[in-house]
Amino acid sequence: MKLPPITVYLDTIVRINHLPVSDSGQWFFYQGMLFLSRRKWWADFGTRHATHEGLDIGIFKNRSGNREWLDSSARVPVMASGTVINVCDDFLGRSVIVRHCSNKQSRQVSVYSHLKVPGTISPGKKVDPGDIVGTIADTTGKKSGIHCHLHISLMEIAQQIPDPKITWQVMGEPDPEMVKLFNPMV
Template identity: 30%
Template sequence: MLFGTRKSWWGSRKARPLPHEGVDLCRYRSEAGEPLSLMPGARIPVASGGTVWAITDDDFIGRSLYVRHEGAHGVFFTAYAHVSPRAGLTEGDTLAQGEVLASLADPALRNLRICAHLHFSVMTFSDRLPRENLRWATMGAGEAVRFVDPMPLLGDELILCDEAAERVHWS
């Protein structure tokens, strides 16, 4: 699912109440160009060095991790949803770019008939934002959190879930 879209790629495919806050990633290309699917348990690396800011349970597939980064243009956050945090990972831990922070959660464990995928978001918000305000159902409705399209950071080697949905029977 692309950033900002209101159309769901799974289930009833009905319109979402708020625009999608990031991108859903479920397929990638091997070095040989072969399309492959992310599988439950796939290890997820942090996109940029930073500090684990929050670990929340507000996720219908797994958990969500928020990492705080300091860049040339100020502070920003990345979010990794539908994951299982790495054993021992806690808020305040420092991560180096590429370090594994989680593994992909298995939707089947929650009786969901969708493919395993990573929801990845880039956003800005105040460090003073209470962690309990990080709720996927409401974050995009107010002005406290500003989402940014993450695709320019990811490159063009990924295949988004909506493309994979065309190849999978969803019932």
């Protein structure tokens, strides 16, 4: 998948949201926030039911060097040019799925999850790097005890799966013949 490095994307989040980040090491990740982790980073810090299919972005180091969580005012930009192919529910909000390129067998997508999505973002919408697809969902009232965060997944999805069917049922525990996951940190 030919997307910008995650460091460039994280810098975009900082710039767009005017975050007061530290000059050294802006972001902090618990082990459970990382790609393919089986650990939780919330509640009991126990084990997930499946490996984590993406990266959870939520904690940055402020100028004082203290850890600070993103909140529900944080705007979520897209990584690269593409077309929104679906907007679907996830367990903390909504997910926006953007196709970046495709061939006869598959299409490469980025998935932005746990959002509040405006009505202007819908299938067919063309987006460019930095365009805002939503804000982080307010999870403070959820029973899960999960802080506000952006979940991002990068995937290659077989053409046999129609765009409207690309939901967390397909992406959450993917069939390796139909969905290939990529590590956003690479």
